[in-house]
Amino acid sequence: MGNAVEAIWTHATTRPEAVALRVDGDEWTFGQLRNASQQWAARLLDAGVAPGDRVLLAGGTQADWVFAYHGVLAVGAIAVTVNPHSTEAELGYFLHDCGATLALVADATHDAVAAAAAELDVPAWRLGEGARDLPVPADLPRTVAPDSGAVIMYTSGTTGKPKGAQLTHHGIRGSAQSVIEAIEVTDDDHFGTALPLFHVFGQVTVMRTAYEAGVPITLMSKFDARALLETAARHRVTLLAGVPTMWTAMANAAPDIDDLDFSCLRLALSGGAGLPTKVADQFDARYGCEILAGYGLTETAGAGACPRVGAPRKLGSAGVAWPGVELAIFDTERNPVPVGGTGEIAIRCEMNLKDYWNRPDATARAWHDDWFLTGDLGRMDEEGYLWVVDRIKDLIIRGGYNVYPKELEDVLYSHPDILEAAVVGVPDDRLGEEIAAVIVLRDGREFDVTRMQEWMAERVAAYKTPRIYHVAAALPKGSTGKILKREINRTDVSSRGHRTRKATASAPIPLA
Numbered sequence: 225m226g227n228a229v230e231a232i233w234t235h236a237t238t239r240p241e242a243v244a245l246r247v248d249g250d251e252w253t254f255g256q257l258r259n260a261s262q263q264w265a266a267r268l269l270d271a272g273v274a275p276g277d278r279v280l281l282a283g284g285t286q287a288d289w290v291f292a293y294h295g296v297l298a299v300g301a302i303a304v305t306v307n308p309h310s311t312e313a314e315l316g317y318f319l320h321d322c323g324a325t326l327a328l329v330a331d332a333t334h335d336a337v338a339a340a341a342a343e344l345d346v347p348a349w350r351l352g353e354g355a356r357d358l359p360v361p362a363d364l365p366r367t368v369a370p371d372s373g374a375v376i377m378y379t380s381g382t383t384g385k386p387k388g389a390q391l392t393h394h395g396i397r398g399s400a401q402s403v404i405e406a407i408e409v410t411d412d413d414h415f416g417t418a419l420p421l422f423h424v425f426g427q428v429t430v431m432r433t434a435y436e437a438g439v440p441i442t443l444m445s446k447f448d449a450r451a452l453l454e455t456a457a458r459h460r461v462t463l464l465a466g467v468p469t470m471w472t473a474m475a476n477a478a479p480d481i482d483d484l485d486f487s488c489l490r491l492a493l494s495g496g497a498g499l500p501t502k503v504a505d506q507f508d509a510r511y512g513c514e515i516l517a518g519y520g521l522t523e524t525a526g527a528g529a530c531p532r533v534g535a536p537r538k539l540g541s542a543g544v545a546w547p548g549v550e551l552a553i554f555d556t557e558r559n560p561v562p563v564g565g566t567g568e569i570a571i572r573c574e575m576n577l578k579d580y581w582n583r584p585d586a587t588a589r590a591w592h593d594d595w596f597l598t599g600d601l602g603r604m605d606e607e608g609y610l611w612v613v614d615r616i617k618d619l620i621i622r623g624g625y626n627v628y629p630k631e632l633e634d635v636l637y638s639h640p641d642i643l644e645a646a647v648v649g650v651p652d653d654r655l656g657e658e659i660a661a662v663i664v665l666r667d668g669r670e671f672d673v674t675r676m677q678e679w680m681a682e683r684v685a686a687y688k689t690p691r692i693y694h695v696a697a698a699l700p701k702g703s704t705g706k707i708l709k710r711e712i713n714r715t716d717v718s719s720r721g722h723r724t725r726k727a728t729a730s731a732p733i734p735l736a
């Protein structure tokens with residue numbers, strides 16, 4: 225497999241008039257997508273951008289982002305796709321860390337990047353200016369070695385500075401091919417999403433898959449449940465992609481949306497975090513579309529596990545390994561855990577990252593032989609179905625006992641008054657950590673700590689029942705819409721949250 229953009233050039237030749245892209249109502253064909261990407265490539269070459277150079281791309285969802293991205297890849301340079309809402313200091317860090325020679329920036333982010341870029345003597349061009357009318361060299365897209373870097377995406381990690389995960393042309397192309405096979409993408413499919421393009425889910429799982437397959441994508445630059453559903457119905461989207469908070473919002477959208485015709489929807493694709501079963505059921509019941517909730521990471525170019533079309537579902541499972549992907553569960557000594565046992569999920573596949581840019585130590589720590597260690601806990605059954613238990617870093621240790629927040633969040637989501645929930649550990653003198661649930665109530669619902677305590681006590685063991693409930697107006701979310709637990713103020717939750725009654729608080733905790 226060669227340059228990841230080759231497929232676009234092929235589709236532009238075989239069906240130039242077919243729609244390739246819609247952004248907030250405007251539309252481009254495959255022919256236009258290739259031409260605009262070529263224009264960007266020509267401009268980059270004119271400025272001296274060489275294969276392997278890093279080009280920072282800081283913009284929200286807009287057509288020029290898509291064209292510039294494919295222009296960067298076409299010349300064999302590496303697109304460093306970052307969140308345009310990063311602070312000036314963060315943008316400066318990204319520019320410096322990856323050694324960018326050029327920054328391509330959305331108008332709204334231009335000043336922050338330009339200030340950071342000026343310090344490093346890096347030119348910053350506005351994405352909105354588009355490309356110039358320059359002669360297009362005949363040798364585009366440039367041939368690249370399969371393991372050449374195509375993109376760098378920064379992941380925040382638990383400690384230290386964000387690390388740039390470098391994905392290869394071969395990796396992102398293989399990931400797209402794997403999605404095509406797993407969800408059986410055909411010429412009649414049409415992706416729709418409001419996921420940001422700088423993140424692996426929107427960029428690789430959705431956009432690169434669409435362009436590898438030669439089908440259109442309809443993008444919204446900003447998520448709004450109602451607007452996305454309306455757009456999906458109007459343009460006959462067949463594959464809708466999003467993170468769990470988006471499905472929650474869509475499942476709870478105002479009832480006037482129900483008159484629209486959603487018969488076009490073939491599958492909904494969820495990823496990025498665990499999807500509460502209740503939300504999946506609500507969405508399916510309302511729109512007649514099953515949500516396939518998969519598991520993947522930036523470092524694996526989005527690859528991981530996914531339920532297969534037509535295969536039996538297992539409640540709470542993220543499905544089986546993607547085509548071309550092997551999954552394993554390791555114990556803390558890095559030995560394989562017997563079937564059914566819980567341990568760290570490891571992934572072996574060609575999509576795995578090449579390295580963390582300039583971080584040989586972090587790269588080495590992330591591997592065990594040729595297995596990438598995900599930092600997530602999970603278990604697998606004898607049929608290869610995967611259950612993601614939780615992130616290792618989110619584990620709460622209460623009085624010596626391991627408590628996995630995701631299990632409790634699943635229960636909280638099934639409460640009729642709760643719209644969203646996040647369970648975190650807060651410091652506790654006696655137990656080390658106490659379990660706190662931060663919840664967002666549905667409109668007009670009242671919270672009563674005693675009733676909530678009783679309701680939870682009927683469903684989970686005493687030692688893992690939350691003892692603190694904090695009712696929040698909203699939960700902190702990242703740019704993809706994922707809930708960011710690290711931004712929940714635990715001191716605040718601990719001091720201002722409702723504490724449950726003593727009787728349950730002193731319920732026996734099993735001995736370690």
Ligand SMILES: Nc1ncnc2c1ncn2[C@@H]1O[C@H](COP(=O)(O)OP(=O)(O)OP(=O)(O)O)[C@@H](O)[C@H]1O
Nearest residue numbers: 379380381496497498518519520521522542612615
């Ligand atoms: N189906 C799922 N169930 C539970 N967790 C999931 C699922 N899919 C993805 N995740 C979580 O998302 C992580 C991958 O997401 P991503 O690559 O965006 O990194 P992140 O850790 O969320 O972000 P950052 O590195 O910026 O903090 C996985 O390691 C896992 O913790």
